[in-house]
Amino acid sequence: MPRRSNAVPSYLHHKPTNQAYVRLPDGAGGRRVVYLGVYDSAESRAEYARLVAELAAAPPTLPPAVRVAAARTQDVAVNEILLAFWARAEVYYRHPDGSPTSALAGFMAAIRVARELYGHTPAREFGPLALDAVRSRMIALGWSRTTVNGRVGKLKLGFRWAASRELVPVAVSEGLRTLPGLRRGAIPARETAPVIPVEETAVEATVPFLNRHVRGAG
Numbered sequence: 001m002p003r004r005s006n007a008v009p010s011y012l013h014h015k016p017t018n019q020a021y022v023r024l025p026d027g028a029g030g031r032r033v034v035y036l037g038v039y040d041s042a043e044s045r046a047e048y049a050r051l052v053a054e055l056a057a058a059p060p061t062l063p064p065a066v067r068v069a070a071a072r073t074q075d076v077a078v079n080e081i082l083l084a085f086w087a088r089a090e091v092y093y094r095h096p097d098g099s100p101t102s103a104l105a106g107f108m109a110a111i112r113v114a115r116e117l118y119g120h121t122p123a124r125e126f127g128p129l130a131l132d133a134v135r136s137r138m139i140a141l142g143w144s145r146t147t148v149n150g151r152v153g154k155l156k157l158g159f160r161w162a163a164s165r166e167l168v169p170v171a172v173s174e175g176l177r178t179l180p181g182l183r184r185g186a187i188p189a190r191e192t193a194p195v196i197p198v199e200e201t202a203v204e205a206t207v208p209f210l211n212r213h214v215r216g217a218g
Contacts, residue, residue, distance in 0.1 A: 020044040079119040082111045085158040110151035128179045149181045
């Protein structure tokens with residue numbers, strides 16, 4: 001039976017040098033060796049435990065080699081970051097009965113635009129100017145100002161989560177935060193119609209159909 005790509009790596013002994021090591025997928029179909037220190041030493045066991053914990057905590061949608069070394073190599077593409085965050089969002093943004101919340105549609109719409117423009121860009125290079133370009137594309141699609149602000153905020157949230165998982169440098173997330181939201185009247189984005197009070201006659205017409213709690217009856 002083929003070994004699962006997400007299996008816990010074994011703690012191995014390189015007898016000629018008396019070194020402990022593990023074999024990890026290299027992301028290209030092969031494996032790379034990572035040495036941990038003197039075999040059976042407290043230091044090598046601690047390093048092994050750290051590596052296994054890092055591997056388990058990182059998003060399962062990324063290749064194992066990328067998951068373990070992402071923060072060090074910083075070669076993860078925007079596509080990989082957004083797909084990993086989407087896998088997390090699909091689980092997290094659910095009602096108690098398991099049905100998806102309305103937030104998921106917003107995440108998907110925002111992710112689609114960002115991937116279209118910057119999917120293959122290294123995530124470490126996705127800064128405020130790139131996010132501004134994504135926002136301009138959202139405006140061109142005819143989205144309202146409040147919708148654009150909300151979906152840009154979702155992308156910021158995605159990169160903040162990625163920074164918390166050490167998939168991108170924290171500086172990337174902090175840089176995206178410097179892009180301010182769109183202000184009313186300052187840009188050509190469409191404004192949503194204001195919510196106006198309901199006519200009193202309409203309220204009175206619905207009262208007979210409401211339960212006493214909604215009516216406010218004693």
